Amino acid sequence: MSDPHLGSGSSANPNLVLTLVYFLTIAAILIGTAVYFIVMARITDPEVRLMELITTQREVQHLIDNLSSQFSNFWRLPLRWRSMKPYYTHQTLSWIFILALVASVVVLIVALALDLAQVARISTLTYVVSLNALFMVRQHLYYIRRTYLTYDAEHYLVLDTTKFYYFDWSVFNVVQLGILVIEFLQLLSFPIRDLLDALYLSKNQQLNGNSDGSNTASFIIGIITMFANLSSKFYVIQFWFLVSVIGCIVLVMTVIHTYNAMRPHRPIAIYWVKYLLPLANLLYLPMLVMLIGSAACLSKIGTEDASDSSSGLLRCDSPSVVKPLYLALTVVAYTAGYVILTAFVTSFDRIPIKGEIHYKSQGVAFLKNMSMLLSIDFLLVANSYRHIRSILSLVIVLSMVCFNINTQPCFVEQINYWRTYGFCCILWVALIVTMLTNEDSTLSDTGTGGIVSALAVGAVILL
Numbered sequence: 001m002s003d004p005h006l007g008s009g010s011s012a013n014p015n016l017v018l019t020l021v022y023f024l025t026i027a028a029i030l031i032g033t034a035v036y037f038i039v040m041a042r043i044t045d046p047e048v049r050l051m052e053l054i055t056t057q058r059e060v061q062h063l064i065d066n067l068s069s070q071f072s073n074f075w076r077l078p079l080r081w082r083s084m085k086p087y088y089t090h091q092t093l094s095w096i097f098i099l100a101l102v103a104s105v106v107v108l109i110v111a112l113a114l115d116l117a118q119v120a121r122i123s124t125l126t127y128v129v130s131l132n133a134l135f136m137v138r139q140h141l142y143y144i145r146r147t148y149l150t151y152d153a154e155h156y157l158v159l160d161t162t163k164f165y166y167f168d169w170s171v172f173n174v175v176q177l178g179i180l181v182i183e184f185l186q187l188l189s190f191p192i193r194d195l196l197d198a199l200y201l202s203k204n205q206q207l208n209g210n211s212d213g214s215n216t217a218s219f220i221i222g223i224i225t226m227f228a229n230l231s232s233k234f235y236v237i238q239f240w241f242l243v244s245v246i247g248c249i250v251l252v253m254t255v256i257h258t259y260n261a262m263r264p265h266r267p268i269a270i271y272w273v274k275y276l277l278p279l280a281n282l283l284y285l286p287m288l289v290m291l292i293g294s295a296a297c298l299s300k301i302g303t304e305d306a307s308d309s310s311s312g313l314l315r316c317d318s319p320s321v322v323k324p325l326y327l328a329l330t331v332v333a334y335t336a337g338y339v340i341l342t343a344f345v346t347s348f349d350r351i352p353i354k355g356e357i358h359y360k361s362q363g364v365a366f367l368k369n370m371s372m373l374l375s376i377d378f379l380l381v382a383n384s385y386r387h388i389r390s391i392l393s394l395v396i397v398l399s400m401v402c403f404n405i406n407t408q409p410c411f412v413e414q415i416n417y418w419r420t421y422g423f424c425c426i427l428w429v430a431l432i433v434t435m436l437t438n439e440d441s442t443l444s445d446t447g448t449g450g451i452v453s454a455l456a457v458g459a460v461i462l463l
Contacts, residue, residue, distance in 0.1 A: 019234045023241075036171075037275060046375060051307040055269045059350045064270065066146075066347035066361070073142040074135070074339075090141040097134035099128060108331070112324040121299040124327070125380045128295065131335060132376065135342060143362045147281045167412045168355040179282050180415070184422040186285050187371060189227060190378040191393060191426070191433040194386075227289055234315050235294070242290055243329055253340070280345050284368065286343065289375045291334040298327040298381040318433045342368055352411050363409020370400050390434035397427045 041049060077094055078084050084091040104127035111120035167173050260267040297316040301323055315328065346365040354359035374396045381389040401423045403409075408416045 014164065016234070019237065021300065022238070026283070029282065032276065033279060056364050057269075057273050059348075060271050060273050062350065063273065063347045066349055067338055067343055068284060069146065070139070070142055070343045070347060073145065074138045087141055087144070090137055090144075093137045094134060094141075097137065100130040101134065104130060108327075112327065117299075117301060120327070121382075124295050124299040124331070125376075128292065128334065128376055128380060129373075131338065132369060132372055135339060136365075139342075139346065139369075143365070162351065162411050163408075164352075164354055164356075164412045166355065166414060167357050170356070173355075173357045175278055177289060179278065180419065180422075182282065183371075184283065184291075184426070186227065187374060188398075188426050188429060191390075191430045194378055195429075195433045195436065222455070227286060227293075233318060235297075236318065236321065239294055239326065239330075242287060242337075243401045245287070246333045246340075250336055274348075276347055280341055284341055284345060285371060286374070288334065288338055288372060289379075291330055291337060292372075292375050292379050294330045295327065295334065298323055298330060299380070303377060308385065338372070356411070357415055358411050360407070360409050360411070363403075363407055366403055366407075367400060370396055370403075376406045387434070390430065392435055393430045394427070397423060397430050401427060 044052070077098070078091060104123045108120060108127065110116075110121040111123055119168075134326060137432075256268050256270065294316065298321075301316070342365070345368060346361045349361045350358075375398065377389055377392045381392070401420060404416060404420045404423060410419065411418045
């Protein structure tokens with residue numbers, strides 16, 4: 001079955017190129033990380049290496065303790081009103097979101113069984129939003145109570161008062177800067193992709209033409225951000241790859257936890273977990289956004305948005321794709337991946353050395369969760385509510401700007417400044433999208449040149 005989204009005269013399959021780039025990039029990151037640490041282990045003095053391992057083991061053990069405290073706090077939900085004191089708001093909201101989760105799961109199962117496309121779509125959106133909201137509430141409560149949940153109150157007092165004005169150009173900092181740039185481009189891609197889809201959809205309705213320009217732009221965005229917009233056969237490959245990766249993560253965590261609990265005197269060494277943090281931060285959005293895109297695409301099958309170019313980051317219109325099975329697996333994989341990855345990247349709370357780019361865990365938690373809400377907004381909200389979607393994106397990005405200014409989540413002030421600037425750029429693009437996508441006539445009259453001019457004026461003002 002040929003893919004209608006591909007151009008017939010193209011010499012190379014863009015979906016094949018994008019798929020190869022996606023997997024080759026992941027392989028290069030993994031191999032590069034392994035080679036770097038192997039080389040550093042060989043050229044470092046043995047005594048220095050031993051001290052680094054001891055320090056790393058201590059930091060990782062602190063990470064594991066924080067991770068255990070987060071999960072313990074997540075599941076500790078009192079039923080009685082008196083037991084909720086003094087956190088009535090957090091506990092009440094938690095139970096509301098849990099009830100929403102249970103209700104959405106029941107409705108989703110019934111909708112899939114009866115093939116009710118619109119109901120399945122709404123229940124999928126409700127489930128994902130409720131899960132993210134529940135985890136955000138529980139994490140906020142954890143950060144309020146963590147002085148009482150953990151054994152080291154002085155450690156967090158030092159973290160709250162540490163501040164640097166400049167950073168050095170170490171390999172670690174270069175990697176952190178690279179991750180910052182990629183995250184900025186990933187977040188910026190959501191309003192830009194929405195704008196391009198709306199622009200070319202409006203022109204196609206008038207001219208009955210094709211959307212080669214939109215496909216080309218989406219292809220370029222996919223290459224830069226690792227957010228692939230794949231055809232159906234490549235969707236199946238990437239879907240099972242992501243499900244397998246998340247399944248392996250859950251299996252490894254279960255095996256290590258069980259083994260160490262059964263043999264506490266000879267536990268499995270876990271110092272290597274620290275080296276997975278940059279990879280987790282880099283692949284956090286691509287992995288979870290791919291699953292959100294999968295849910296968006298599957299939930300829109302049978303609705304009026306299914307034929308639009310913005311029906312999802314992934315196209316799932318192949319006859320081999322069984323919608324109930326794939327959507328159920330997507331929901332399960334997203335639940336496991338989101339909870340594990342978010343808890344993991346927000347549990348590393350070591351005291352940084354001077355000049356090192358490092359972040360406070362509560363800042364990482366808020367910005368990661370808001371990034372996921374932004375992706376949910378652009379991918380799961382229906383195209384018929386595009387103006388509401390744009391307004392919600394403004395609220396989300398504006399909250400990220402205010403949070404970054406107010407809390408200064410990075411220990412280096414220069415990084416906080418540039419990160420705020422980046423969020424302001426995304427806010428400007430989201431504002432342009434909100435103004436231009438409210439009316440199709442406004443969008444088609446403005447055209448690509450007017451949009452580029454507006455973005456350029458905004459960039460000059462920000463600079």
